[in-house]
Amino acid sequence: MDPVVADVDVDLERLHAVTAAAQRAMTSVIEGKDEVVRTALTVLLAGGHLLIEDVPGVGKTMLAKALARTVDSTVRRIQFTPDLLPSDITGVSVFNQDTHAFEFRPGAVFANVVVGDEINRASPKTQSALLEAMEERQVTVDGRTYPLPEPFIVMATQNPFEMEGTYPLPEAQRDRFMARISMGYPDPAAELRMLASHGSGSPLAALRPVTDAATIADLVRTVERLHTAPAVHQYVVDLVTATRTSRYLRLGASPRAGLQLLRAARAHAALAGRDHVLPDDVQHLLAPVLAHRVILTAEAELGGASAADVLSSIVAAVRVPAAPR
Numbered sequence: 170m171d172p173v174v175a176d177v178d179v180d181l182e183r184l185h186a187v188t189a190a191a192q193r194a195m196t197s198v199i200e201g202k203d204e205v206v207r208t209a210l211t212v213l214l215a216g217g218h219l220l221i222e223d224v225p226g227v228g229k230t231m232l233a234k235a236l237a238r239t240v241d242s243t244v245r246r247i248q249f250t251p252d253l254l255p256s257d258i259t260g261v262s263v264f265n266q267d268t269h270a271f272e273f274r275p276g277a278v279f280a281n282v283v284v285g286d287e288i289n290r291a292s293p294k295t296q297s298a299l300l301e302a303m304e305e306r307q308v309t310v311d312g313r314t315y316p317l318p319e320p321f322i323v324m325a326t327q328n329p330f331e332m333e334g335t336y337p338l339p340e341a342q343r344d345r346f347m348a349r350i351s352m353g354y355p356d357p358a359a360e361l362r363m364l365a366s367h368g369s370g371s372p373l374a375a376l377r378p379v380t381d382a383a384t385i386a387d388l389v390r391t392v393e394r395l396h397t398a399p400a401v402h403q404y405v406v407d408l409v410t411a412t413r414t415s416r417y418l419r420l421g422a423s424p425r426a427g428l429q430l431l432r433a434a435r436a437h438a439a440l441a442g443r444d445h446v447l448p449d450d451v452q453h454l455l456a457p458v459l460a461h462r463v464i465l466t467a468e469a470e471l472g473g474a475s476a477a478d479v480l481s482s483i484v485a486a487v488r489v490p491a492a493p494r
Contacts, residue, residue: 190379190380192207194235201358211433215429219325219349232352237284237324240380241380250290255294260279262310273313282324283322288327304345319386392435395444401431401434404451404487407487411486412459421463
């Protein structure tokens, strides 16, 4: 057996052990949302960032905190408000009277896990302070560049745009997030269990780390080594290209979106126990990865279509690559 393949197999066993423990821990807090938890872990393993959008009170911040608690790493929470400044996020240079020199004081973004609560309640200027950090894993202040720790993930929550006091994220900011998910309301059985288990206190208090930052960084590198056939690469390109020519979309997916889709598909395959990516992995993640990056035409909006509906029609129209013989 090829030594590289053997190493991937061993790392996949480790990956399964770690993610299974993380999923058990998170589902003990987030009732009845196994698929949401799995998508959050997929984004973590793919080295991406996660946007959680839904109405207040359905557990958006709880999901982000639960994922942060399962990893023994540095965690910072930022409460986005209209008066939050960009320097509060990135950091600021302060003059030291003793040394007669400026010293950099890191902002809240210098952590392995950054939980951004209600990101669309801050001004667009403050929102944009995350652009460089999310894309390049670094922060530039006063001409000097400071690297961010590895791994680095931003998990941001936001309320629907029509709610009072919110600022819609610009396209460039949304494009930095690998995936967007919605929590949705729990089913009655899950809500009943939540009342029984959460009524006397916060379940986060009992949550303990099941892994550490170094392990997660290793698993991210394992996911990057998963085999992806040229046919799957072509399938991703065909899907992304179809969003740019669809009559129902006035803004299609960017090249970054295609790259993020491929990375997420690799993580999804790894979670499924495979050392190679299938078209099914790409299809499964198409809506979470692309829906927040595309913009509907007026015709589609008037017709009541959603971005997920348009993407489903694109999946049905684009030819799936045949399995190798």
